[in-house]
Every structure is written in C-alpha cells, then in structure tokens.
C-alpha cells in the first residue's frame with residue numbers, strides 16, 4: 001500500500017507531543033478531561049490542535065483527536081500525516097485515524113488507558129508510544145480526582161471498573 005514514512009526523529013516526536021500536552025493542560029485548567037492532540041502534516045507542521053471538550057461544550061463527541069482533526073479543516077489527503085495524542089485513542093478516535101488514512105499515530109502514554117492503537121498497528125498505521133511520564137501523571141491525577149468524569153468519558157460503569165460510586 002502506501003510507501004513507508006521516513007523514520008521519525010524522537011526529538012521531533014517529543015516536540016509534537018509537547019503541543020498535545022499543552023492542549024491537555026489547557027483542558028485541565030478549564031475543568032475538562034485533560035487529553036490533548038494535534039494533527040501534523042507531512043512536513044512536520046501543525047495542521048490543527050485541540051483538546052477534549054466534553055465538559056466545556058457539554059458534547060461527548062469532542063475528543064482531543066476529533067478537535068484537532070476538525071481544527072485542521074479539509075485536507076486533500078491524510079497520507080503522510082501524524083496524529084499525536086497524549087493518551088492512547090479510544091475506539092471512536094481510532095476509527096477516525098483509520099477512516100481518513102492518517103499514516104502515523106504518536107501516543108504520549110497508554111498506561112492509564114489503552115484504546116485501539118494495537119488494532120491500528122495491525123492495519124498498517126505506524127504507531128509510536130512514547131510512554132511519557134508527564135502525560136501519565138496528568139491522566140493519573142485526573143482519574144484519581146475525577147473518577148465520575150473519567151468513567152463517563154470512557155463509557156464504563158464505575159462499579160464494573162472497580163471504582164467508587
């Protein structure tokens with residue numbers, strides 16, 4: 001299928017992640033779910049960036065990845081683009097990556113939540129998990145302090161997940 005992407009420089013990947021993390025922190029500062037993302041073009045430019053706005057917009061469909069994707073506007077092709085996100089993408093956002101043929105996915109961390117990134121890798125998306133401590137700490141703190149909101153966001157029952165009611 002598509003030609004392989006040029007090798008990803010880890011320093012470049014960290015720079016992209018910093019954009020996503022800045023978005024996640026902005027979300028946290030506004031009382032929202034602290035997940036951020038950016039869509040990166042083939043030349044490394046930021047096409048769009050955003051964060052989860054479930055709380056802020058009262059809209060469960062505004063995830064970090066969908067916000068970044070929409071901020072980027074219409075792109076002729078997503079070949080060669082990279083979605084960078086602070087947290088492993090849920091199924092909804094994994095579906096977005098596959099639907100639009102985004103070539104690469106860079107993930108801050110997949111410790112606190114593991115979504116569809118293995119599935120994307122199986123379908124030819126280049127997946128890079130940076131296992132970034134700052135991302136994991138931000139998410140871990142949020143889950144500990146906002147369990148209701150977290151379980152609402154990932155669509156699970158707190159009781160089933162062993163959380164408190």
Ligand SMILES: [Zn+2]
Pocket residue numbers: 063064065089090091092093094
């Ligand atoms: Zn999502």
